[in-house]
Amino acid sequence: MHAALVGLALLSLTLLAAPCPYSDVKASVILAADATCAGGRTDVCGVSSSCVVLDGDLDNGLSTFTGFNSLGNVSNYVHRHLTMGASASMTFAAASLPSYLTSISFENVGVVNLSSSQSPWSRRVTHLSIVNGSMDATTFPWPCNLTSLTLRKNALIDAPSNLPSTLTTLVVEDNQLHDLPPTPPRLEHLHLDANNLTTITDLDWSRLVTVRLGRNPIETMARVQFSPSLRFFACDDCPLQQLTLTPTSFHALDALPPWDGNTSRLTGFNMTRNISSNRSACAKLQGTVVPLWAGKAPPLSFDVCLVRDTNGTAPTSLASIRAGTGLAIGGIASAFAIVLLVVVLDLKRRQCQGEAAFDDAYANVQPSPNRHAQTVYVYPRSSLGQSMVSWFPGAATDDVFVNDYGAWHLVDRDDDGSIAVAIAVEPTSQALVASI
Structure with a gap:
């Protein structure tokens, strides 16, 4: 007992002798997870700028902390995500994050200020979210390996700049932007709902998979490049x-189905107002007014101006566009039929040869949105009780339906339409596959 008391006394003297690392921090309560928490019961604590422990009873299981106005050295923090909230301001003058922290959020923080310190981010921080706060997005030092950035309800007027090239998801919603943010080269998901955007022109969005522009006063959109990657x-x-659309962009948009309202699966288009492009203005561009998403969202109608593609050529009418599409679909269908015949004949040959197992002929199938329409899947009689053949997109044969996004279901229906067999197939299931 005597030895233990001596040890505690020495520890206290050591802590008192060591200079406080937060002496220059202008904050009343600092979140820390370092040696200054030694007097508390947990690894995480609230301390003052003189290293006095103000809250030593924070649960190690917590990942959300409210009421702190500075982030200190939290190298002993054990979680991969950290949320700071409910504070008038947040400074980082003495911040140090653990190397394994990948996601950090600030919610209801009045001012997020990094100007008084070096960037505290570790190279593993890939997700950053700032919601209902205030910041200068033009000078903010973003984490260098950021892949997802959410800036919501921050009263931003100027678009964020100097965004890292690693960014794949950018959400800037419920702000006051008049101009678009730059598009990093790897960006796939762009959400700009509820801003003050009025005109969107001359942009290359051909890499984008998701585009959300709702509740903006947008009156004109012209020469924006979309591609079949758009979902x-x-x-x-x-x-x-x-x-105003080129044929390539028109095809990318027109191929989308109406959105079913499923917020966890963003597929299709969501429009709530008519579009009536001016025919005279379109004619001056040597374009033709044609219907987009014809008959897909009655009673709404969407008349757009179809102009020349970037290569300088343009179809003279919508019919010529769809004729070209028909030829392409016909070619795919013919190729599909040929490959399907080869696969089925090969399967029958194996059955006739009395092969006990089909596994040797299988390939690992990893569903991909870019391969659905060009891939044939044949599930042999031995595995399902009957031979089933199907192909995507989302199309049902007489008996089989294959769902998208890795949730694969094979459904066998009786003549009256009732489901007789429903089998879920994991994305890594074995299947005989032939690609066109």
Whole structure:
């Protein structure tokens, strides 16, 4: 007992002798997870700028902390995500993050200020979210390996700049932007709902998979490049008066189905107002007014101006566009039929040869949105009780339906339409596969 008391006394003397690392921090309560928490019961504590432990009873299981106005050295923090909230301001003058922290959020923090310190981010921070706060997005030092950035309800007027090239998801919603933020080269998901955008022109969004522009006063969108990579487009409650598209962008948008409202699966288009592009203005561009998403969202109609593609050529009418599409689909269908015949004949040959197992002929199938329409899957009689053949996109044969996004279901229906067999197939299931 005597030895233990002596040890505690020596520890106290050591702590008192060591200079406080937060002496220059202008904050009343600092979140720390370092040696200054030694007097508390847990690894995380609240301390003053003189290293007095103010709250030593913080649970090690916590990942959300409120009421702190500075982030200190939290190298002993054990979680991969950290949320700071409910504070008038947040400074980082003495901040140090653990190397394994990948995600950090600030919610209801009045001012997020990094100007008084070196960037505290570790190279593993890939997700940053700042919601309902205030910041200068033009000078903010973003984590260098950031892949997802969310800036929501921060009263931003100027778009964030100097964004890292690693960014794949950018959400800047419920702000006051008049200009678009730059598009990093790897960006796939762009959410700009509820800003003050009025015009969107001359942009290369061909890499984007998701585009959300709803509740903006957008009147004109012209010469924006989309590609078949696009899976979701929304401009709900936008007063669009002129939408000008090239054939490539028209195809990318027109291929989308109406969105079913599933917020966990953004697929399709979401529009709530008519588009009536001006025919005279379109004619001056040597374009033709044609219907987009014809008959897909009655009673709404979307008349857009179809102009020349970037290569300088353009179809003279919508019919010629769809004729070209028909030829392409016909070619794919013919190729599909040939490959399917080869696969089925090969399967029958193996059955006739009395092969006991099909596994040797299988390939690991990893579903990909870019391969669905060009891949044939044959599930042999031995594994399902009957031979089933199916192909994507989302199309049902007489008996089989294959769902998208890795949730694969094979459904066998009786003649009356009732489900007789429903089998879930994991994305890594074995299947005989032939690609066109």
